[in-house]
Amino acid sequence: MLNVRNLSVDYGSTRVVDNLNLALGKDEVLMLVGPTGCGKTTILQALAGLIPVTEGEISLGNWSSTPKRPVPPEKRNVGMVFQDFALFPHLTVQENVCFRLKDTSLADHWLKLLGLEAFRQAKPASLSGGQKQRVALARTIAHQPAFILLDEPLSNLDAALKDSLRWEIREALKAAGIPAIWVTHDQEEALSIGDRVGILNGGKLEQLDSPEKCFAEPASRFVARFLGEASFLPGVLDGRQVTTELGPAPGIPIDDARGAVDLLLRPDDLSLVPSEIGNGVVDWVRYEGCSRLYAVQVGDGVQLKVRTSHEVQAEPGARVQMGITTTHPLAAFSR
Missing domain, CATH: 2.40.50.140 (Nucleic acid-binding proteins)
Structure with missing residues (x-):
């Protein structure tokens, strides 16, 4: 289980993430929402080890990362799915998914499950946005990470595609049994997809609970207004x-x-x-x-x-x- 204790991140003299505490359960999909600049992406980067943290501890299984003893990204066994897909343009779909994989059987499994079988030899440039995001997800899951971080994975897609693909991603994560932290600015997406929802405001976690609890019993007026018309x-x-x-x-x-x-x-x-x-x-x-x-x-x-x-x-x-x-x-x- 991923545990985050008293995590703070500073950019210069500015505190961007302030005393974050959360635990990610087995195969849980945790949604993080909040206004622009509230620290959502910074949290993902800190969890992945891409930026240094100022205070606190991030731990998972046999590793624990602190400001004095940071664990590098390659030692954390974390998968990331980005909003811009981050695919290799010169590689085929199959080559992208199998990149650095010793056993390609899992890649075959996820290519089939995510409806990419017919696109194995296609290059990313010939794919739609939804297909590119499926490839990115298949590549991430096939590497069997301990947890997955998704940074607004649907923000570049049209509304109709978002609605269907969000459920495909959730179902794929559940089928793989891999827990995930999913950052979004879409309140509807957060409430419908997440097992739990965390609402951030100014780098602080104002509430972390089930979607129903956050919507019906918001911890503050900010949460009430952010999660819908109030x-x-x-x-x-x-x-x-x-x-x-x-x-x-x-x-x-x-x-x-x-x-x-x-x-x-x-x-x-x-x-x-x-x-x-x-x-x-x-x-x-x-x-x-x-x-x-x-x-x-x-x-x-x-x-x-x-x-x-x-x-x-x-x-x-x-x-x-x-x-x-x-x-x-x-x-x-x-x-």
């Missing part, structure tokens, strides 16, 4: 019940919140019905195909976002009736 409605928490101007709702206190709170509402937690005597006014509306996303102002200038069927239509400036429809507990933050 609105906050003032209310009063009494036990596990929050009283709001839109009615009562079940609540979960975050960090022992009590009394006056802000209730986290996702667009799917609310309902919207056009009404001349409604309790809200539409600020704007965005058509999304099968749905519409509304921003509605209620009460004393509070703006809430609500997603409805595309059949529900209300123009900006129109009055609507808003209500809380969810039955699951909602996160409540101290005001």
Whole structure:
């Protein structure tokens, strides 16, 4: 099991990663997300041994790397998959996957499993982006690393291909039984693919938990906003019940919140019905195909976002009736 304890990385006088602690479980896919410049790629480079660390320890099996006793990359048995694929342009697909392999049987296995059998003799220049990424993954897995680091592997692909390839990569990692840390800026990708999700902010890990826990019970307002559209409605928490101007709702206190709170509402937690005597006014509306996303102002200038069927239509400036429809507990933050 990969263990990271109190890991910090400085670039000059700037701390880029601050006191990171995590353990990567057997065949676990751990997603790391966060805004640009939060330290995601730096963490991967530190784990791979490509950059020096300032403080802390990285250990796996029979090796342990510290600032005073660093372990070089070639001794860590780590595989990496990059966003630019990093394939040898002069080698065929088969030669890329088999590069420095003594036993090529595993390469054959992964070429077949990842649908690359027909492209064995092709050069990378003739492949699509998705095919190149499969080749990069096959090469990495065929070398049987102890763990794999993926640095935004799908960022250069179109949306439709991303959706299918992310699941192919996850299934391949699970089939190989190799744990992985996958960096992405795509919140949907992180929530759907990861066994656990880590949210970074300014080099610090704000929360590390299951996707469901991070989304429904975010540790901070930053996590709540980063993992999806978030609105906050003032209310009063009494036990596990929050009283709001839109009615009562079940609540979960975050960090022992009590009394006056802000209730986290996702667009799917609310309902919207056009009404001349409604309790809200539409600020704007965005058509999304099968749905519409509304921003509605209620009460004393509070703006809430609500997603409805595309059949529900209300123009900006129109009055609507808003209500809380969810039955699951909602996160409540101290005001």
